[in-house]
Amino acid sequence: MKILIYGLNYAPELTGTGKYTAEMAVLLARRGHEVRVVCAPPYYPEWRVEAGYASWRYQREMRDGVTIWRAPLWVPSRPSGLKRMLHLASFAASSLPLLAWQALWRPDAVMLIAPTLMCAPATLTIARLAQASAWLHIQDYEVDAAFDLGLLKSSLAARAARWIESALLRRFDAVSSITRQMSSRAATKGVEPSRVVCLPNWVDVSTIFPLPRPSEYRRLLGIPDDQKVVLYSGNMGAKQGIETLAEAAASLAARADVTFVFCGSGAAKARLLERCAGLTNCIFIPLQPAERLNELLNLADIHILPQRGDAADLVMPSKLTGMFASGRAVVAMARRGTALYDAVSPRGVVVPPDNVKALAAAITLLASDPDRCTALGKAARNYAERALSPESTIGTLEERLATLVRESRGKRAKEKAPYSGAPKPAATEARRRRKPSRAEEAAPD
Template structure:
């Protein structure tokens, strides 16, 4: 197949949506598909354009030889230093505008499938148009329900704007031959938004269980951070953004500061890091690490005795934390702040502990109890690894996507107008 992918985030971004889109594109290219990617220069999670890239120039890149045929088109965009609600909209719109001519030029290539990644929905109308003009099938993959999240997290607040955006979103979703998302609860939300059953596809995020696995020996990061062998490490590794609800980590760390055997390690980058570091400056039980390269990710995840996963109540089932897949694959238990009935809670309840969102007392208590119970940590960690192997395998998920895409392109899975 000739596959055209349109999305603002892409490799070499190490976290979030860019990581998954990059791994998806590489897999498809290795399997012999012709892949073109229209994207932006890497900027996430630091909200700063990466070295050797430009925010104002177009760039065409060829994928390294021997890994299939893939071409990337980097388009200019504006990156705000402080990504507030209004600035985020301008940021997303800048990429949609700059990528428009590049997307239109791909009509001559005659793709078989046009796949657009949301965020950002700003790009979806042009992707649908390019697919129609080129005679291709169209596929929208939703990593975050960005409209719901923008209002749920208070980034946008106008009631009139909410009605307009949700109405426009619903109309837009119906224009695609397939709409996929990454969790069962998010699939339910697609149904609520009027996407027919025949067009909905579950396309989970994955983890490479061969690259992320439990180590037989202690992580080398223990020596680097001077952590004693008998200390238990509570690890948060990932994006340090505003919508993660990360203040609860510092609050819980403060409540466990009297227990010298519990060490908190927070690793990552993002717009909230400076504020969080400032709040923890007086806490001797908190250590900080920068965002780690992929080759050190398994070592980092194995630093944990317990992974901690905060989630804001107002973001439940609007996003599915991508970092959870690696946590599970590392074979360590997870303590999550997630409301009962959410997708995160349904997964973590099998291999960890869930406490109410934004409840630092409950989080500190759960972590302390689990830190003192080695047998329970081991049992829950084994269940986490089993879940990852059974449900989150990279190869299995990509094979399923390839099967669905080929069926769509070849007409074996024709769209039904409405059976929702």
């Protein structure tokens, strides 16, 4: 198949949507499909375009067997609600020429990765022009998140945005998301259940695995082997509830055997640095290269996954799969009944969102109980090996895409079929039953 993937984020971004979109494209290409991508230059989570790329011009490159076109966009250095919308709109507008050019390629399927839903109208238009199937894959319900997190507050704007969102979702041939709950939400927004697909995020357990020795990062950061490391690695943004980690670190400052390591970047990092100023039990490092990810994840004795309560059922943190695969204990903040709770509770510790006291207590308990940490880490690793295989998710995607393409081709073939000239049986019966016209009565037998 010829598959066009259209989305804001892509490799070499190390976290979030870009990581999974790139891996999806590469896995499809390795299965023999011809894959092209229209995306933006890498900028996330630093909110700064990476060296070697430009925010003001179009670029083309080949990466891992995939042809990539990058459209310019505006990247605000300090993103806010309005600035984020302008940022997304700049990509939606600048990518239109690239998308129109790809219509001449005649893809069999056009797949939009959300965010951003601002690109949905163009996706649907190009898919129809190319007579291709249109697929929407939702990593993040950006409309719900924007209002639930208070980034946008007008009730009138909320109703309008959700009406537009529902109208767009219903027009795609298939809509998928990364958890059962998030996939079900598409149906509540008006998508026919038969068109909804669950495509969980995955992890390559051959590249992320428990090391039989201490991580090299202990030596690099000067952390003794007997110290318990609480690690947060990834984007530092509004949805993460990152401020709870600073408060937990402050509450455990008297424990000389616990060190917090924060690795990453994002809009909330400056605020986190301010809150941790003066705390000797906190270490900050920038995002690390992809080839060092396994070494980094093995630094943790305890992985920590904060989450705001009002965002817990809107997103599934992409970093969780790597945490599980590393075979280390996980503490997550989630409400009962959410996808995050269901994923972590059988093989980790879950505490209520925004509850610093419960978070600090869970860290204290695990830091004092290495046997439980080991048991939880083994359970998490077993789950990653059993349920988070990329082959399973990509196989489901490939199968459903092939079905959609076959159905689309069948419809086009019927539309192009020549008229046989013979009346259909139903039409013949109708003619027999109706009263003959005067011309027919006058006609010779």
